[in-house]
Amino acid sequence: GENVEQHPSTLSVQEGDSAVIKCTYSDSASNYFPWYKQELGKRPQLIIDIRSNVGEKKDQRIAVTLNKTAKHFSLHITETQPEDSAVYFCAASQGGGSNYKLTFGKGTLLTVNP
Amino acid sequence: DTGVSQDPRHKITKRGQNVTFRCDPISEHNRLYWYRQTLGQGPEFLTYFQNEAQLEKSRLLSDRFSAERPKGSFSTLEIQRTEQGDSAMYLCASSSVRDRSYEQYFGPGTRLTVT
Numbered sequence: 763g764e765n766v767e768q769h770p771s772t773l774s775v776q777e778g779d780s781a782v783i784k785c786t787y788s789d790s791a792s793n794y795f796p797w798y799k800q801e802l803g804k805r806p807q808l809i810i811d812i813r814s815n816v817g818e819k820k821d822q823r824i825a826v827t828l829n830k831t832a833k834h835f836s837l838h839i840t841e842t843q844p845e846d847s848a849v850y851f852c853a854a855s856q857g858g859g860s861n862y863k864l865t866f867g868k869g870t871l872l873t874v875n876p
Numbered sequence: 877d878t879g880v881s882q883d884p885r886h887k888i889t890k891r892g893q894n895v896t897f898r899c900d901p902i903s904e905h906n907r908l909y910w911y912r913q914t915l916g917q918g919p920e921f922l923t924y925f926q927n928e929a930q931l932e933k934s935r936l937l938s939d940r941f942s943a944e945r946p947k948g949s950f951s952t953l954e955i956q957r958t959e960q961g962d963s964a965m966y967l968c969a970s971s972s973v974r975d976r977s978y979e980q981y982f983g984p985g986t987r988l989t990v991t
Contacts, residue, residue, distance in 0.1 A: 768918075794978050805880075805967070805982040806919065813978075851918045855978065862907060862971065863932060864980060866918030 764789040766854050768867025775842050776875050783870045785852035786834040792854040795828060795835045796864070801848045809850075810837070842874045878902060880983035882968050888989045889958055896954045897986045901970030908951050909980060910943055911967040919967055925951060926973070958990045 765788040775781050787795075796811035812819045812826045812835065819826050823842075828835040839846055849871050853864040881900045889895050901908050906927050911919035922941065923933045927948040940958075945951040955962055965987050969980040 766918075796979070798982075805984050807982070808979050811979065853918070862978065862980075863909065863921040863924055864911075864919070865921065869916070869918050 764792055764854055764865040766852060766865050766867040768852050768870060770870060771868065772871045772873070774873045774875065777842060777844060779842055781837075781839045781842055781846070781872055781874075783837045783850055783852070783872070784834060785836070785854075785867050786832075787854040787865075788833065789854070789856070790833065791856050792865075794855045795826070796853050796855075797826060797837050798851045798853065798866075799848045800851065800869075806851060839872075842872075844874050844876050847872060847874045880968055880970050880981050882966075882983040882986050884986055885984060886987045886989075888991065891960060891990055892957055894954065894956045895958060895988065896952050897966055897968075897988075899951045899953070899968030899970075899983060901950070901968070902972075902981055905970035905972045905981070906948065907971045907973060907980075908945055909969040909971075910951070910953050911969065913965040913967055913985070914963075922953075922966075955988075958988075960990045963988055963990045 768785045793814035798806035799809045800806045810824050812828050823840045825838040849869045851869045852867045855864050883898045909924045910922040913919045923943050925945040940956045943953045965985040967985045968983040971980045
């Protein structure tokens with residue numbers, strides 16, 4: 763089955779700096795890669811996703827890059843703000859056929875210091 | 877609120893008791909998923925339904941766990957003879973086959989504590 767590794771487990775940055783979180787996956791059949799943000803005591807919420815036919819996707823201060831050959835994908839947050847502080851999870855899925863389940867990484871606790 | 881809802885939000889039970897959780901997906905979402913999340917970990921897949929059919933169940937899932945989605949709308953997750961290791965947040969998510977974004981929308985979760 764799919765295995766997703768996520769690094770780092772914790773990340774502390776100063777407000778205004780950039781943050782990068784990296785994930786690797788094992789199943790070459792995976793083709794959908796979402797990133798979820800989870801604030802303390804709240805539900806995971808999708809912040810950005812990418813499919814395997816795209817190498818990069820941006821949404822304002824957030825971007826995701828995907829390298830299918832190397833089986834890794836990364837989340838980039840620019841101009842970080844204190845409200846970006848949360849746990850971020852990457853995930854992978856085959857995103858089609860009969861297999862839509864998400865396999866998650868263990869998460870990265872991002873702290874943005876004012 | 878048109879999002880995914882779960883009930884109860886918190887459940888404390890004694891070891892050996894049975895518990896049942898309910899999930900109401902977003903209206904017209906035909907896919908429904910159950911995940912379990914323990915402290916410091918990402919959500920772990922348990923099972924998933926397309927309409928009323930249970931299409932996949934994690935091989936790691938004990939036979940004490942069973943899930944149903946009888947009319948293709950809400951779903952229940954039952955844990956029989958609970959153990960302390962079952963203590964976790966149980967998350968439900970839903971998605972639509974018509975929504976080509978594949979996005980799964982999560983509910984607020986049911987936090988289970990087994991004493």
